[in-house]
Amino acid sequence: MEFKNLLLEVSESVATLTVNRPQSLNALNSELLNELECAFYQLELDPEVKVVVLTGAGEKAFVAGADIKEMATMTPLGAHQFALKGQRVLLALEKMKKPVIAAVNGYALGGGLELALACDFLYASENAKIGFPEVTLGIMPGFGGTQNLARLIGPKRAKELIFSGKMIPAQKAEAWGVVNELFPAQELLAKTLETARGIAAQGLIGVGYAKDAITHGLDMAKEDGFRYEAALFGVLFGTADQREGMAAFVEKRKANFTGN
Known part of the structure; x- marks a missing residue:
């Protein structure tokens, strides 16, 4: 399947899936969520793929959140359905039998952080920043962030991050256990692929x-x-x-x- 908003490359049994909407900092809209869902199922079924690396296009963002322009006009029912769609897509990612590594190359905010948290583990560039800014828009995380973050770092730190809407630097995210390891931006993808190839060589x-x-x-x-x-x-x-x-x-x- 050809994608409008994703780039897919397979090499040495590792698939690199890149969210490719750099003009909007790779923000998640309904079309992109549909493409991600198709891509996850396609990669799950592809016998040539043993490990998946998920990253974002450009130097600024992994995924800077859900598309606010699309959300701004949603009705309560539409917003509920949008949240369920996002949750369904991210649960498909979580349930993949193959390992998925996030290479967080910049901002991972809101839905972008939720997407990264749905991966098995995260590597990040030293200039990356994460956060849940939803409360600054009068809403809350809706793609599983309240559940996955609290399970990962405990409810108190999760509440601090979600209630404040603040972004935290990659170094603090690593100290909190959100990020496994940090790398200089120019080395991030190569280091992530190195780990992915090592996993792909196992049983x-x-x-x-x-x-x-x-x-x-x-x-x-x-x-x-x-x-x-x-x-x-x-x-x-x-x-x-x-x-x-x-x-x-x-x-x-x-x-x-x-x-x-």
């Missing part, structure tokens, strides 16, 4: 099951999470990747995983 069934265990285990009681982990662990011993990985270790050679 991707195991990686996918580990993602499943972490994601769903957070919503379970701890002992239930342990049982779920053990069940997935056992299933992996019926795969060709498990046999290849352990044989390679014993034979002191590099494993050749096939995803089977």
